Amino acid sequence: MPPKERNIAMMGYRSVGKSSLSIQFVEGQFVDSYDPTIENTFTKITRVNSQDYNIKLVDTAGQDEYSIFPVQYSMDFHGYVLVYSITSQKSFEVIKIIYEKLLDVMGKKYVPVVLVGNKTDLHQERTVSTEEGKKLADSWRAAFLETSAKQNESVGDIFHQLLMLIENENGNPPEKSSCIVS
Numbered sequence: 001m002p003p004k005e006r007n008i009a010m011m012g013y014r015s016v017g018k019s020s021l022s023i024q025f026v027e028g029q030f031v032d033s034y035d036p037t038i039e040n041t042f043t044k045i046t047r048v049n050s051q052d053y054n055i056k057l058v059d060t061a062g063q064d065e066y067s068i069f070p071v072q073y074s075m076d077f078h079g080y081v082l083v084y085s086i087t088s089q090k091s092f093e094v095i096k097i098i099y100e101k102l103l104d105v106m107g108k109k110y111v112p113v114v115l116v117g118n119k120t121d122l123h124q125e126r127t128v129s130t131e132e133g134k135k136l137a138d139s140w141r142a143a144f145l146e147t148s149a150k151q152n153e154s155v156g157d158i159f160h161q162l163l164m165l166i167e168n169e170n171g172n173p174p175e176k177s178s179c180i181v182s
């Protein structure tokens with residue numbers, strides 16, 4: 001089967017780890033320095049259930065509650081990774097606003113989304129509970145994961161789950177067996 005092209009955008013408040021998750025997924029490394037992103041595009045080929053996907057991953061600039069949703073991210077994207085930090089209640093509030101704006105701009109009631117609570121390695125600084133994250137994702141019919149870009153925990157799963165949600169949206173429920181992400 002020919003590879004499928006999938007365009008994915010990473011969105012969320014500043015400093016939640018969007019770039020770190022992208023770099024961990026694409027390059028398999030964690031960079032500890034903080035360099036605010038304007039916009040970065042990564043590409044990666046990944047295989048899930050014997051299907052190759054050419055992923056174009058767009059790492060967007062951090063947004064806050066006042067940002068106007070950048071309209072360029074509402075077109076030609078198949079799915080979204082919405083990231084907050086489990087150490088920042090503010091980032092959790094902002095992700096709700098970003099999600100509302102996303103649906104509004106797209107004029108849709110449903111968009112394939114994985115909600116990600118990042119920085120689980122900083123568990124002593126946690127201010128957003130797993131239950132809160134899960135509840136929010138359920139209300140969106142989104143997938144939910146807690147991750148650590150630093151420890152490479154559940155990072156590949158983000159993209160695996162999003163690719164499956166996109167397949168479902170396209171009317172192709174995937175086979176449950178042989179789930180391999182590389």
Ligand SMILES: Nc1nc2c(ncn2[C@@H]2O[C@H](COP(=O)(O)OP(=O)(O)OP(=O)(O)O)[C@@H](O)[C@H]2O)c(=O)[nH]1
Nearest residue numbers: 015016017018019020032036037062119148149150
């Ligand atoms: N401990 C820990 N630190 C992390 C993790 N992910 C990111 N960081 C750190 O958090 C800071 C911000 O990470 P970035 O990946 O640049 O965050 P971003 O969301 O892309 O930030 P903007 O470009 O401002 O939107 C950096 O210092 C990272 O090293 C994580 O899982 N654990």
